[in-house]
Amino acid sequence: MAGDVRLAPVDEGNLEPLLSVAAAEAEPGDVMPPVEAPAGWSLARRDAFREFHRAHFGGLHGGTGTVMYAILLGGEVVGMIRMARRAEPGTVEAGMWLGRSARGQGVGAAALRELLDVAAAHGMHTVVAETTVDNAGALSVLTRCGARLRADGDQVYAEISLDAPAPNC
Numbered sequence: 001m002a003g004d005v006r007l008a009p010v011d012e013g014n015l016e017p018l019l020s021v022a023a024a025e026a027e028p029g030d031v032m033p034p035v036e037a038p039a040g041w042s043l044a045r046r047d048a049f050r051e052f053h054r055a056h057f058g059g060l061h062g063g064t065g066t067v068m069y070a071i072l073l074g075g076e077v078v079g080m081i082r083m084a085r086r087a088e089p090g091t092v093e094a095g096m097w098l099g100r101s102a103r104g105q106g107v108g109a110a111a112l113r114e115l116l117d118v119a120a121a122h123g124m125h126t127v128v129a130e131t132t133v134d135n136a137g138a139l140s141v142l143t144r145c146g147a148r149l150r151a152d153g154d155q156v157y158a159e160i161s162l163d164a165p166a167p168n169c
Contacts, residue, residue: 064084078099091126093130116160
């Protein structure tokens with residue numbers, strides 16, 4: 001079961017620990033957009049990871065309309081969760097990844113619960129997410145946190161209403 005899970009905005013202070021977790025415990029395609037670089041966690045891919053995250057330092061009101069948070073478990077970085085403004089008023093899209101060692105312990109649900117609280121504090125009414133039908137971990141977290149799921153081929157679309165009573169996820 002997840003212990004002390006907190007979110008901290010990704011900044012220069014936690015960017016290197018986030019990259020370390022990503023490189024040690026995740027595949028590049030699971031934690032960042034594709035880039036043309038040698039396979040694995042090459043120097044070019046590590047630099048692209050840093051630049052990708054730095055581009056979002058402006059938060060919801062910055063140029064990208066996205067805020068990224070390091071997921072901390074007992075004070076240690078174990079993954080990242082983000083929310084990005086959508087065209088629909090009062091709606092943000094969420095995305096998350098966890099290092100392998102933090103999976104299956106309730107950390108994802110605790111992090112999403114924290115993100116839902118942040119979204120509500122920013123006046124949002126709906127959080128949406130996309131995943132695939134074979135991503136059992138994401139589907140479990142989304143279901144635990146009250147998402148309505150809709151499958152379309154291999155894609156699953158999730159919607160969580162922040163106007164409904166908060167689920168205990």
